[in-house]
Amino acid sequence: xxxxEHYFHGPFAACRAHLLSRVFLIIVALDAxxxxxxxxxxxxxxxxxxxHFAWLDAWIPGDNRALYQAVLLGCGLLSMLxxxxxGQRFLVAGAFVLHSLSWxxxxxxxxxxxxxxxLVLLCMALWPTTTATLVHDQPSTPAPESCDRKKRKxxxxxxxxxxxxxxxRPTRRWATAIYVAVMLxxxxxxxxxxxxxxxxxxxxxxxxxxxxxxxxxxxxxxxxLPQARGFGFSLLACTVAIMYAYTATAKLDWDWxxxxxxxxxxxxxxxxxxxxxxxxxxxxxxxxxxxxxxxATIAIEFGLATAYLLAPIQxxxxxxxxxxxxxxxxxxxxxxxxxxELVGLRIGWFSYYxxxxxxxxxxxxxxxxxxxxxxxxxxxxxxxLPGSPLSTSARADAMVAxxxxxxxxxxxxxxxxxxxxxxxxxxxxxxxxxxxxxIAVVWQRRGARRAAQWSGALTLTACTLVAxxxxxxxxxxxxxxxxxxxxxxxELAAALEAYETAExxxxxxxxxxxxxxxxxxxxxxxx
Amino acid sequence: MDRAGQQRSSNLSSSSSHRLANAFIVMFLxxxxxxxxxxxxxxEARDDERFAWRMFSSVGRRDCKVAVxxxxxxxxxxxxxxxxxxxxxxxxxxLERGRPLVVHKLLRSRCExxxxxxxxxxxxxxKTTAGQKLPPTRLQYNCTTQTYRNVNSDDP
Numbered sequence: 001x002x003x004x005e006h007y008f009h010g011p012f013a014a015c016r017a018h019l020l021s022r023v024f025l026i027i028v029a030l031d032a033x034x035x036x037x038x039x040x041x042x043x044x045x046x047x048x049x050x051x052h053f054a055w056l057d058a059w060i061p062g063d064n065r066a067l068y069q070a071v072l073l074g075c076g077l078l079s080m081l082x083x084x085x086x087g088q089r090f091l092v093a094g095a096f097v098l099h100s101l102s103w104x105x106x107x108x109x110x111x112x113x114x115x116x117x118x119l120v121l122l123c124m125a126l127w128p129t130t131t132a133t134l135v136h137d138q139p140s141t142p143a144p145e146s147c148d149r150k151k152r153k154x155x156x157x158x159x160x161x162x163x164x165x166x167x168x169r170p171t172r173r174w175a176t177a178i179y180v181a182v183m184l185x186x187x188x189x190x191x192x193x194x195x196x197x198x199x200x201x202x203x204x205x206x207x208x209x210x211x212x213x214x215x216x217x218x219x220x221x222x223x224x225l226p227q228a229r230g231f232g233f234s235l236l237a238c239t240v241a242i243m244y245a246y247t248a249t250a251k252l253d254w255d256w257x258x259x260x261x262x263x264x265x266x267x268x269x270x271x272x273x274x275x276x277x278x279x280x281x282x283x284x285x286x287x288x289x290x291x292x293x294x295x296a297t298i299a300i301e302f303g304l305a306t307a308y309l310l311a312p313i314q315x316x317x318x319x320x321x322x323x324x325x326x327x328x329x330x331x332x333x334x335x336x337x338x339x340x341e342l343v344g345l346r347i348g349w350f351s352y353y354x355x356x357x358x359x360x361x362x363x364x365x366x367x368x369x370x371x372x373x374x375x376x377x378x379x380x381x382x383x384x385l386p387g388s389p390l391s392t393s394a395r396a397d398a399m400v401a402x403x404x405x406x407x408x409x410x411x412x413x414x415x416x417x418x419x420x421x422x423x424x425x426x427x428x429x430x431x432x433x434x435x436x437x438x439i440a441v442v443w444q445r446r447g448a449r450r451a452a453q454w455s456g457a458l459t460l461t462a463c464t465l466v467a468x469x470x471x472x473x474x475x476x477x478x479x480x481x482x483x484x485x486x487x488x489x490x491e492l493a494a495a496l497e498a499y500e501t502a503e504x505x506x507x508x509x510x511x512x513x514x515x516x517x518x519x520x521x522x523x524x525x526x527x
Numbered sequence: 528m529d530r531a532g533q534q535r536s537s538n539l540s541s542s543s544s545h546r547l548a549n550a551f552i553v554m555f556l557x558x559x560x561x562x563x564x565x566x567x568x569x570x571e572a573r574d575d576e577r578f579a580w581r582m583f584s585s586v587g588r589r590d591c592k593v594a595v596x597x598x599x600x601x602x603x604x605x606x607x608x609x610x611x612x613x614x615x616x617x618x619x620x621x622l623e624r625g626r627p628l629v630v631h632k633l634l635r636s637r638c639e640x641x642x643x644x645x646x647x648x649x650x651x652x653x654k655t656t657a658g659q660k661l662p663p664t665r666l667q668y669n670c671t672t673q674t675y676r677n678v679n680s681d682d683p
Contacts, residue, residue, distance in 0.1 A: 246580035255585035
């Protein structure tokens with residue numbers, strides 16, 4: 001059983017856990033606030049509901065729209081708080097419970113990736129807690145002056161350390177700042193552009209720029225990368241491998257192998273047409289082309305399952321064969337999930353979850369370390385500023401805790417009204433009381449400094465929540481879907497009211513003015 | 528003690544505390560492997576694809592038409608239920624996919640909503656992604672005896 005101990009309890013680069021937990025938790029929060037919330041209109045329709053589990057069905061009311069929304073808002077809150085407070089286990093565990101409740105309370109949410117997200121959160125709750133300081137603020141050990149030049153270079157190469165010619169410390173700080181700025185600009189561009197419209201070339205260009213920036217960037221590090229232990233990391237790798245293996249197995253039927261299912265999934269979307277045309281010029285028929293894509297998907301999924309099983313050992317045995325195989329697996333994983341997004345299959349943010357997992361598990365640790373710098377650099381830079389709030393006196397801590405806590409409680413309490421959603425009142429009340437209790441308990445047990453951190457994190461989370469809900473189209477999506485459901489029920493007055501509310505939150509080019517006018521005429525006719 | 532020394536000592540003391548963790552790991556993985564296998568062990572129509580990692584499967588992409596009808600005590604005639612007006616669109620999709628828990632609860636709810644209903648029936652006809660017709664399904668719920676019965680397509 002030595003291999004078992006080694007596999008599940010062996011060390012791995014701490015930056016992997018840090019990168020994945022932060023990115024994943026942020027995606028979970030934004031997914032809940034901006035995507036899932038918009039789908040909550042279908043809950044509580046005529047009071048009919050079927051939960052995923054019979055024991056839960058008895059507990060969940062038929063009219064569960066407000067409850068569902070409150071659970072989603074709470075799940076996002078805990079996820080974001082966990083991100084800002086160092087991935088604390090009880091916060092991640094809380095996010096796991098609320099996320100699991102959100103999908104299991106009704107079969108209206110039958111997306112398998114929500115079940116998968118719950119498994120990831122459960123594994124994350126078993127991870128070691130990592131902080132920016134642990135991952136990137138280790139004291140550096142300069143190479144001894146007496147060493148000869150050749151020996152020092154050999155030592156640096158072995159440890160992937162930067163050469164002295166890379167510049168003095170301030171120069172390297174600028175290099176880090178430029179790297180972070182370039183990467184953030186790329187993320188902002190991708191968010192701003194609709195990749196499907198901008199075209200695969202733009203996406204490939206952005207990805208290429210990101211890879212070059214990461215490759216060129218040499219972080220200031222002399223020590224070996226910090227390692228962490230925690231069986232949740234390897235357990236999650238196994239879970240992902242099991243998922244890929246079963247997903248591939250599910251495709252082993254003739255309808256899939258002959259390409260019929262894939263063709264019906266992609267439908268008439270033009271993404272794959274150029275490839276099919278190119279295959280046609282080589283004498284391969286469209287039917288054979290679909291079949292080839294279908295079989296290749298199965299092979300890719302089985303390959304990725306194997307790669308994830310091997311990934312946890314790469315930091316312990318970094319032999320070149322494994323490294324090359326995992327690089328290849330990373331490329332394939334990126335191509336598969338970006339391809340799914342380009343094709344436009346309706347699977348929510350599943351691709352983004354898988355892209356984050358792929359980067360954290362399959363890339364070499366030096367590359368993951370560089371990517372993690374994007375998350376740790378702002379925090380470490382902020383901490384080092386003279387007179388920063390993170391390095392102040394006890395009195396200032398108490399002031400920050402009090403003011404920050406008050407703002408957080410007010411924003412969370414006020415969100416019940418500002419968000420203008422049926423479940424926001426329940427959420428606002430529970431969240432404000434919970435925040436107040438948390439700050440009080442932390443202040444009493446851990447002191448004003450820790451309470452100040454909690455207050456800051458709660459304030460930032462509350463403001464992010466309000467911004468995410470009010471700036472995204474989630475309320476528009478909720479009310480327009482509600483209006484459509486009322487139309488189907490024949491409740492025209494309620495439908496009109498829902499559409500009029502939706503119109504207040506309509507993004508540019510998505511106005512429902514014509515629908516509202518038609519409904520007004522129909523309501524007038526029925527009166 | 529230096530960092531490496533601390534790590535060595537923590538390794539020695541941790542092996543005993545791994546027992547509980549190892550038991551959890553084994554249980555977790557067994558459940559992860561067994562849960563999807565449950566789907567493949569079903570004898571009847573494999574319609575419930577939850578927890579089986581069957582994203583984009585051929586079963587989920589079948590083209591199905593469903594109908595629900597009910598028979599009341601005072602009338603022998605069957606009365607068709609308007610699914611579009613009475614159930615949200617996603618429930619109709621789940622009925623088309625033949626999700627057993629949804630079908631069963633919906634049939635039961637017909638009896639609860641109207642005590643005069645004697646029998647509620649669910650019908651489904653599907654085509655595979657290749658366009659091949661599958662045998663139709665009919666399931667009846669008897670409100671009096673509170674039992675389900677699969678009905679042959681030849682039966683009236």
